[in-house]
């Protein structure tokens with residue numbers, strides 16, 4: 001019955017594309033235990049090093065004692081706890097939007113927003129390098145799907161000018177997850193205003209990391225226009241820099257109410273455990289007040305850039321903790337990743353179809369809990385791998 005599947009899997013293995021899971025035996029941290037060995041890791045999205053912070057763990061325990069371990073119901077039945085509600089209010093205030101709504105994951109938030117806001121008569125305009133969850137969301141919404149070249153605002157303008165769609169939704173990652181570069185947010189906003197389109201900005205990798213107090217990519221937009229744009233829907237995740245789990249959407253009240261009424265990925269699913277919301281309240285406090293974590297990240301980025309200058313492979317231009325080293329050939333990327341692993345360092349090789357053909361890379365991700373010695377160790381191992 002499943003012989004077709006077995007055949008596909010064999011092919012995948014022959015092409016060196018079979019993915020395997022490593023079993024993590026420690027908390028997420030700069031050093032992790034996997035299969036009985038210790039590694040220095042540059043893989044996680046835990047950019048601020050909060051996933052294993054004792055204050056967040058304590059808050060989660062307080063949350064468990066107060067609410068138990070499971071929400072027991074969806075938000076619209078009776079799973080919407082005071083902790084969820086408080087967190088939504090804190091997130092709205094923190095991001096500068098009138099309202100925010102929690103989702104279980106970023107994947108589900110994107111599915112919910114796109115399917116609730118657009119349908120068959122509409123059109124979506126999406127950056128070609130957007131996250132897979134955004135692309136899946138568009139397919140599920142059955143909306144016309146128009147993709148433009150990465151960050152190419154002229155291409156986007158042409159496509160917006162030539163559409164007769166009822167509603168227009170422009171979608172972009174704010175920080176691109178495999179490149180680390182930042183979308184031209186001012187230009188996106190201006191184009192959306194000009195063509196009366198809605199902008200959905202996915203700030204999974206900017207929230208907590210970019211801007212003063214970690215308020216995200218929007219706080220870097222020079223003229224503050226972002227905060228007054230009524231046509232902006234902001235989404236960010238809480239499982240990356242925030243160190244916990246979940247996601248939220250922040251927008252005008254009509255948008256949030258529409259999501260509550262009609263986003264299936266919000267309605268037909270169990271609310272996340274309230275203890276996570278309790279931990280996130282503490283996480284937001286840390287994000288807002290511990291500027292040193294972002295300063296440390298910037299120093300790590302500078303150190304890495306300096307240290308890899310003479311390698312045969314370039315770093316992609318990125319000012320974020322996502323620092324991809326462009327190798328090009330998939331097999332070579334896997335070989336380099338493997339050589340690093342033999343030296344006790346984990347850096348994932350990212351290959352097509354996750355990234356465009358011929359652009360396989362090592363996705364180095366930095367965290368505030370790395371030490372300068374860790375970055376130095378990575379730099380030396382990269383030089384040794386290049387020479388080998």
Ligand SMILES: *Cc1c(COP(=O)(O)O)cnc(C)c1O
Pocket residue numbers: 104105106107108110131133173177202204205237238239246247
């Ligand atoms: C990780 C990620 C998501 C999905 O978020 P989860 O909470 O992990 O489901 C969505 N968009 C982007 C750009 C991401 O990097």
